[in-house]
Amino acid sequence: MEPVRIGILGLGTVGGGTVALLRRNAESLRRRLGRPLEVTRVAVQDPDKPRPADLSGIDLTTDAEGVCTDPDIDIVVELVGGVDNAEPLVRAALGHGKPVVTANKALLAERGNELFRFAGEKGVDLAFEAAVAGGIPIIKALREGLAGNRIQSVHAIANGTANYILSRMRTQGLEFEEALAEAQDLGYAEADPTFDVDGIDAAHKLALVAAVAFGTPINYDALHMEGIRAVTGEDIQFAAEMGYRIKLLAITRPAVDDGVEIRVHPALVPESAMLAGVEGVFNAVEVVGDAVGPTLYYGPGAGAEPTASAVVGDLVDVARTLGAPPEYRVPYLGFHAEGMREPRWAPIEEVETEYYLRLQAKDQPGVLAQVTRILAEEGISIEAIRQKEPLPGEEDVPVVLLTHTTRERAIRKALAAIDRLDVITGPSQMIRLEEVGTG
Numbered sequence: 001m002e003p004v005r006i007g008i009l010g011l012g013t014v015g016g017g018t019v020a021l022l023r024r025n026a027e028s029l030r031r032r033l034g035r036p037l038e039v040t041r042v043a044v045q046d047p048d049k050p051r052p053a054d055l056s057g058i059d060l061t062t063d064a065e066g067v068c069t070d071p072d073i074d075i076v077v078e079l080v081g082g083v084d085n086a087e088p089l090v091r092a093a094l095g096h097g098k099p100v101v102t103a104n105k106a107l108l109a110e111r112g113n114e115l116f117r118f119a120g121e122k123g124v125d126l127a128f129e130a131a132v133a134g135g136i137p138i139i140k141a142l143r144e145g146l147a148g149n150r151i152q153s154v155h156a157i158a159n160g161t162a163n164y165i166l167s168r169m170r171t172q173g174l175e176f177e178e179a180l181a182e183a184q185d186l187g188y189a190e191a192d193p194t195f196d197v198d199g200i201d202a203a204h205k206l207a208l209v210a211a212v213a214f215g216t217p218i219n220y221d222a223l224h225m226e227g228i229r230a231v232t233g234e235d236i237q238f239a240a241e242m243g244y245r246i247k248l249l250a251i252t253r254p255a256v257d258d259g260v261e262i263r264v265h266p267a268l269v270p271e272s273a274m275l276a277g278v279e280g281v282f283n284a285v286e287v288v289g290d291a292v293g294p295t296l297y298y299g300p301g302a303g304a305e306p307t308a309s310a311v312v313g314d315l316v317d318v319a320r321t322l323g324a325p326p327e328y329r330v331p332y333l334g335f336h337a338e339g340m341r342e343p344r345w346a347p348i349e350e351v352e353t354e355y356y357l358r359l360q361a362k363d364q365p366g367v368l369a370q371v372t373r374i375l376a377e378e379g380i381s382i383e384a385i386r387q388k389e390p391l392p393g394e395e396d397v398p399v400v401l402l403t404h405t406t407r408e409r410a411i412r413k414a415l416a417a418i419d420r421l422d423v424i425t426g427p428s429q430m431i432r433l434e435e436v437g438t439g
C-alpha cells in the first residue's frame, strides 16, 4: 500500500519524540493502519543544530510553509509552538486541503474557533489530542468514549510543573520560590515559569476540555485563573493538618441556569482523594458522567515520547479517514456543528464551594469573635476554626478556618470586611476546597 506521507514542523522535544516513535513502531503502525506512516519532510529553524533523531530518508528544511503547501505531503504535524508563528502555518496546510495534527494548546485556546471553522470549510481534520495532558488520551475519552454521558464535572491536574512544585513544598517543607528553583534546575520549569505557575498553560488546556465536555465554542476569555505563587508553605502545612492537600486544579462543570463554570486555581482536596495522590510531574483528569459516575485518567502530561504518543494516535486516526467525507469523521470538538451552544459562562462570584481561609491577626482576645461575627453577617457557617501558634520571631498569629459550602460572592465580601479590622495585620488568604472522588 502507498505510504501516508507526513510533514512535521518543528523537531524539538515533541517533534524529535514523534520522529523517533514513528520509526521505532513503524511495523506495528503499518499493521494497525494497513499503510505505512512515513515522515518525508521536517522543517526546523536552525538546520545546523545537532539532532538526536535518525533523519535518514527525511528532507530537513527551513521552509515550513513549503512543507504545508507541498503536494506530496498528506498530513502536516505542527510542533513549532507559539501562536502568531504557528497560525499561518496551520492555515497554509488546511488551506491546501491537508489535515493538521497539533500539540499547540496556546494556539487552539486563543484561535481555535476560527481554525476549526476554517478546517471545516476545507473539509479536513484538525486533531489536537497532544495539546491536553500530554500522553493521556483525554480528548478522545471525552469526545468518543464518554459520548453517552452528560458530563457533570471535570477536575484536572493539568500542569506537571505546578504539581511538582506543590508536591515538593509539601514533602520537603519548601517555600514556593525554593521549589520553583529546584524545578528549574531539573529542567521541569522554564527560566520564565509564568505559563506554568500562573495557571496559563492549565487554562489553555481547560478551555479545550470545556468545549469538548459541553459542546461549546472555545472561550479562553471566560476563564477565571489563579496560579500557585500565593500558596505558602504554611498553607500546605495547615491544610495537611486538617487532612487536605493543595493542588492546582483546572475545573469545569455545569452551573445553574444552563451555565458552565470554567476556572483554574489552587484548591484543597481531601488527602484520601484519588487526585491527592497524583504527585510530581504527573497529570490526572477526573471526569464524572451522569451514566458512568467518576472516572480517572492518569499519566505523563508532557515529555518527548508521552506527547508523541498522542501525536501519533491522532496521525493514525486522521490517516484512517484521509479523503473521507466529513460526515464520516468525528467532529473536532465531538459535537455536530448544529449542536454547539455558547453557554452562560458563570462568573467566579457564583461558585458555591467550601473555603479555607488563613488570616493574620494580632495575638489578643476578641479576634475570633470579630471574625466570626462578620462571617455570620454574610450567612457563612464555619466548619472548623483554629488559632495557631505565632511563627518564631513574629507577634501575629495565623487563624485558619474552614467554611461550610457558601457562595464566593459572600466570602469575598466577608474577607474584605475582615481585612479592614484593626486586629487583622495583613491580607487574608482564601483557597477553595473541591469535592473530588475518593478511592
Ligand SMILES: NC(=O)c1ccc[n+]([C@@H]2O[C@H](COP(=O)([O-])OP(=O)(O)OC[C@H]3O[C@@H](n4cnc5c(N)ncnc54)[C@H](OP(=O)(O)O)[C@@H]3O)[C@@H](O)[C@H]2O)c1
Pocket (backbone or CB within 6 Å): 009, 010, 011, 012, 013, 014, 015, 043, 044, 045, 046, 047, 049, 062, 064, 079, 080, 081, 082, 085, 103, 104, 105, 106, 130, 131, 134, 301, 302, 303, 304, 307
Ligand atoms: N514539550 C512538551 O512536553 C510538550 C507537551 C505537550 C505539548 N507541547 C506543545 O508542543 C509544541 C512544541 O513544543 P516543544 O517542547 O517540542 O518545543 P521546542 O522543543 O521548543 O521545539 C520547537 C521546534 O520548532 C522549531 N521551529 C520554531 N519555529 C519554527 C519555524 N518558524 N519554522 C520551522 N521550525 C520552527 C524549532 O527549530 P530549531 O530546533 O531549529 O530551533 C524546534 O525544533 C508546543 O506547542 C508545546 O506547547 C509540548
